[in-house]
Amino acid sequence: MTNTNPLKNTRIEFHILQSFPVTCLNRDDVGAPKTAIVGGVPRARVSSQAWKRPVRLAMQDYGAKLGVRTKHIAELIAKSCLNLGANEEQANACGESIASHISKDTLLFFTETEANAFASYAAEKEFDASKLKDKETHKVGKKALNLAVDGIDIALFGRMVAQAAELNVEAACSFAHAISTHKVANEVEFFTAVDDDPMGIREDSGSAHMGSLEFNSATYYRYVSLDLGQLYQSLNGQNMAGAIESFVKALYLAVPTARQTTMAGLSAWDYAKVLVRKGQSLQASFDNPVKAKGEGYLAPSIEALNADLAKKEQMAGSLFGKQAEIELGNVEKPKNIDDLIAQLQTFLPADAE
Amino acid sequence: MSDPYLLLWFEAPLQSWGADSKFGRRDTLKFPTKSGVLGLVCSALGAGGEQSELLVRFAPLDMQVISYRKTNAKQQRQDKQPLLRDFQTVGNGYDDQDPWQTLLIPKTAEGKKAVGGGSKLTYRYYLQDAVFAVALQVPADLADDLAQALQNPNWDIYLGRKNCIPTELVFQGVFNDLSALKIKAAEIAVSKKLLEDFQVLQGEQEGDEHLTLNDVPIQFGQHKKYRDRQVTLFYSQEDYEGG
Numbered sequence: 001m002t003n004t005n006p007l008k009n010t011r012i013e014f015h016i017l018q019s020f021p022v023t024c025l026n027r028d029d030v031g032a033p034k035t036a037i038v039g040g041v042p043r044a045r046v047s048s049q050a051w052k053r054p055v056r057l058a059m060q061d062y063g064a065k066l067g068v069r070t071k072h073i074a075e076l077i078a079k080s081c082l083n084l085g086a087n088e089e090q091a092n093a094c095g096e097s098i099a100s101h102i103s104k105d106t107l108l109f110f111t112e113t114e115a116n117a118f119a120s121y122a123a124e125k126e127f128d129a130s131k132l133k134d135k136e137t138h139k140v141g142k143k144a145l146n147l148a149v150d151g152i153d154i155a156l157f158g159r160m161v162a163q164a165a166e167l168n169v170e171a172a173c174s175f176a177h178a179i180s181t182h183k184v185a186n187e188v189e190f191f192t193a194v195d196d197d198p199m200g201i202r203e204d205s206g207s208a209h210m211g212s213l214e215f216n217s218a219t220y221y222r223y224v225s226l227d228l229g230q231l232y233q234s235l236n237g238q239n240m241a242g243a244i245e246s247f248v249k250a251l252y253l254a255v256p257t258a259r260q261t262t263m264a265g266l267s268a269w270d271y272a273k274v275l276v277r278k279g280q281s282l283q284a285s286f287d288n289p290v291k292a293k294g295e296g297y298l299a300p301s302i303e304a305l306n307a308d309l310a311k312k313e314q315m316a317g318s319l320f321g322k323q324a325e326i327e328l329g330n331v332e333k334p335k336n337i338d339d340l341i342a343q344l345q346t347f348l349p350a351d352a353e
Numbered sequence: 354m355s356d357p358y359l360l361l362w363f364e365a366p367l368q369s370w371g372a373d374s375k376f377g378r379r380d381t382l383k384f385p386t387k388s389g390v391l392g393l394v395c396s397a398l399g400a401g402g403e404q405s406e407l408l409v410r411f412a413p414l415d416m417q418v419i420s421y422r423k424t425n426a427k428q429q430r431q432d433k434q435p436l437l438r439d440f441q442t443v444g445n446g447y448d449d450q451d452p453w454q455t456l457l458i459p460k461t462a463e464g465k466k467a468v469g470g471g472s473k474l475t476y477r478y479y480l481q482d483a484v485f486a487v488a489l490q491v492p493a494d495l496a497d498d499l500a501q502a503l504q505n506p507n508w509d510i511y512l513g514r515k516n517c518i519p520t521e522l523v524f525q526g527v528f529n530d531l532s533a534l535k536i537k538a539a540e541i542a543v544s545k546k547l548l549e550d551f552q553v554l555q556g557e558q559e560g561d562e563h564l565t566l567n568d569v570p571i572q573f574g575q576h577k578k579y580r581d582r583q584v585t586l587f588y589s590q591e592d593y594e595g596g
Contacts, residue, residue, distance in 0.1 A: 009505055029440040029474070037481045038366045040423060040431040047439050048516035174509055176518045177439075179366055223518055227509055281509050285366065285520035287423070316522055319504050 006349045007228035010323070012244075014251065015273040015284060015309065016222040017181070017301050017329075023265030024215045025256040026050040032214040033186055036179055039287040044184040044218035048175040050256045051222070056153050058250035063242060065112075065150035073115070074099035080112075080119030086127040093129035094122040101134035112150055148238035155234035156226075156247055172231035173224060173247070176283050180218035181290040181301040188212050215263065219270075219290075219297040221305065223283035224251060228347070241345045248341050271302050271329035273309060274340060276347055278321030284308040302329075323347065356414060357496050359503070360525040360534050361390070361487040362541065367437065367479040369513035372568050377475040381436065381513065384418045384553050385485055386568040387411075387582060389513050393523070394489070394499060395573065399507025403574035412569050412580060414490035417531075417554050419538055421484040421547035430548045434481040445472035477514070484547055486538035488531060496527050549589045560585035 024033045026046040036045040078095030086094065098118045121140045125131040147155045147169070158171025192207030231243060255266050285308065290300045313320045326343050328335055369381040370389045391411055395404055422430045444459045449466075459471045491499055503510070503524035511517050525541065528534035542549065557563055562585070569580040 009507060011509070028438075034439070036366065036437050036479075037434045040425060040434075040482065047441065049441055170508075171515070174511070174515050174518065176516050177367055225509065225518070230508070278505065280504065280506055280522055280524070281511075281518055282522070283365070283518040283520055285364070287366075287520070319522065321505070 005229050005232055007232045007347075009278050010228045010347070011277060011281060012226045012228065012344060012347075013275045013277055013281060013283075014222070014224040014226075015275070015305060016224070016251075016269050017219060017271040017298065017305060018178075018222060018267055018269050019219040019296075019298050020217060020265045020267050021263075022215050022217050023263050024213070024259040025265065027258055033216050035184070035186065036177065038179055038285075039289050041183040041289050042185060043182070043289070044180040044186075044216045044220070046178040046220065046256060048177050050258075051178060051254075052157060052175050054254035054256055055247075055250045056157050058254035059153050059156075059246045062246035062249040064152040064246040064250075076112075076115045077118045077122075080115040081122050081127060084119050084123045086119075086122070090127035090129070094119075094127055094132065097129040097132045098122065098137050101132070101137040113146055146236065146238065148235040148240075148243070152235070152239065152243045152246065155231060156243065169234055170230055172228075172234060173226045174281075176223040178220040178222040179286065180297075181221050181286045181304065182219065182292065182297050183289045184216050184218050186214045186216050188214055213259075213262075215259075219301050221284060221286055221301070225281050237349070237351060240348045244344055244348075245341050248344065249337065252337050269328060270298050271305075272327070272340075273305060274326040274328065274344070275309075275322060276324040276344070278323065279316070279319050282312055282316075284312075355529075356490050356493050358415075358488045358490050358528045358531055358534050359496070359499060360528060360537055361393075361489060361503075361523050362521050362525045362538075363483075363485040363487060363512050363519065363523065364521040365483075365512050365517050365519050367481060367512075367514075368483050368485075368517050369477065369479045371478075371513070372566055377473055379475070379477045381478045381480055382566075383480065383483075384420055384551075385487055385513070386566065387416050388568045388570045388579060390416065390487055390489055391570055392573070393510045393512075394503070396508045396510050397502040397506040398499070399502075401574075403572045403576075405572045408570050408572065410492045410495075412571060414492070415488070415555050416490065417488040417552065419486040419488075419535075419542075419552050420550040421486070421542055421545075422550040423482055423484065424546045424548060428546065430550075431482070433550075434483075437479040437481050439477040439479060441475050441477065443473045443475055445470065479514075479517070484545070486525075486541070488528075488534050488538075500524060500527055551589060552587045553584050554587065555582065555584055557583045558585040561588045562586035 026034045028034050034045045034047060035042050037043070074095040077098050078091040081091035081094050082088065117140050121136070122132060154169050156171065156173050158169050190212045193209040195202065195208035226247065231240065235243060252268055260266070284305050286304065290297055290304050293300065313322065324347070326340055327333065328337070328340055363385060370384065370386045371380055372382050372386050374380045391408065400407060422433065425431055447458050449458060459467060459473050461467050510523060512519055526537060528537070564584050564586070566582050566584060567579045569582045570577065571580055572578040
């Protein structure tokens with residue numbers, strides 16, 4: 001990587017509006033939907049961590065591959081050696097030898113790419129463990145460690161390894177708590193469950209169980225930002241296009257899993273304003289709660305979001321640093337998620353794809 | 354020339370300014386801490402790691418905070434909102450057969466599997482609807498660089514926790530004199546229809562409440578070190594009368 005980071009202090013900001021019918025996407029410790037008070041009125045809330053996790057897990061479905069951190073690197077390398085045609089004895093010896101060069105019974109963050117790279121190195125030496133030198137091993141290892149190939153989620157969401165600070169990775173994305181644009185009061189669903197009475201014992205018919213659970217329905221404002229400079233640094237400028245694609249797709253579809261079996265509240269974005277910006281990150285406040293006025297919350301929320309962002313841009317002047325603005329969910333100028341991804345990818349330097 | 358002040362504006366639906374939290378309960382004070390503010394400054398500078406040399410220059414300097422209360426449509430001050438307690442479980446639902454996912458499950462101090470799976474309950478506290486003006490005194494030779502960095506931060510800046518993204522530009526000017534800074538802060542407050550709630554001044558003075566905070570950072574990074582600081586709170590007259 002060169003010393004200059006062409007994407008330093010450039011971020012993609014996703015300002016997303018997403019409406020949900022009856023749901024309980026994120027529960028507190030008594031099982032009620034989480035709330036917050038914003039602008040003096042109660043709002044529905046989904047915490048940042050509750051939405052990050054499904055996004056991270058969904059990224060695997062869109063081509064992002066995870067790394068592993070393990071003590072069993074000898075076995076992993078041996079397996080790769082077997083794949084390259086070593087016999088079992090050679091594979092185990094090479095695995096043991098290489099593992100001893102790079103780790104002393106400690107956990108190592110490890111990827112399949114590395115295992116394969118070490119196995120190829122062993123193959124060059126005809127799987128003769130005695131010919132494997134530790135300095136050469138280190139060179140191979142350094143060359144092979146690459147979050148861009150199979151650790152994209154780590155580059156995006158970061159990780160902290162308390163015991164080994166050099167293994168820490170700073171997260172490239174940040175999520176705000178998703179908060180409803182309007183006033184929301186949780187509702188209580190009272191329910192009964194009926195005994196099927198398979199033995200025909202009961203004379204009376206009626207419920208055998210009563211319970212209650214809380215839910216609400218809301219149009220959420222979600223703010224997510226992706227720091228391209230940090231991502232470039234963590235990925236050594238490689239596979240940026242792939243990272244953006246899997247991240248945006250997961251961000252579009254992934255929804256917290258709480259109570260999905262009883263309420264099945266799955267909705268994708270209704271509207272998104274995506275900005276590519278330099279300068280300080282800024283989310284919309286929705287401090288003034290949106291009113292439905294008989295026409296639902298989405299339309300007035302879109303209006304309020306655009307008014308807020310336009311005002312911020314006007315007041316921040318040159319500090320706003322806008323490079324691009326992309327709208328998803330505009331009925332007159334329809335665009336789909338693939339258009340959005342393609343347009344975002346045009347901001348990457350030519351060598352970063 | 355004495356060291357100038359930066360006016361910083363902190364406004365977001367949620368903020369969190371922890372001072373002495375440990376383990377699963379992450380508290381917040383009712384106003385920004387010096388460690389939190391300097392953490393934000395380091396983030397803007399892109400200054401990672403221990404930063405002892407930088408921090409030691411800030412340690413003796415002043416920091417003052419003005420807390421504001423939002424008003425309702427009738428220009429009356431809104432009620433003070435209670436702290437938000439965000440409940441989170443960590444480490445549940447992972448597949449312990451998957452080598453990567455296993456690592457995400459909390460372990461015992463000896464690194465063994467915990468009884469009953471090991472998921473942890475944690476509580477994070479947030480301020481709701483809070484707005485602050487912060488007067489941060491900075492070494493004179495750094496003022497320009499800091500102003501630049503805060504307007505074009507190297508790393509994202511946020512209000513105490515990474516998910517507390519500001520809804521207003523944080524940097525609002527450099528002032529050689531504190532009274533000019535306070536005039537500017539008051540102007541912003543008027544334009545946003547905010548009412549002063551309380552002020553936090555450094556040092557022990559004749560005031561309404563005294564606190565000792567362990568929030569002056571001497572070293573960040575892996576092994577953080579803090580020094581104590583006395584602050585005095587002054588409640589605005591209106592609040593005083595109202596109790």
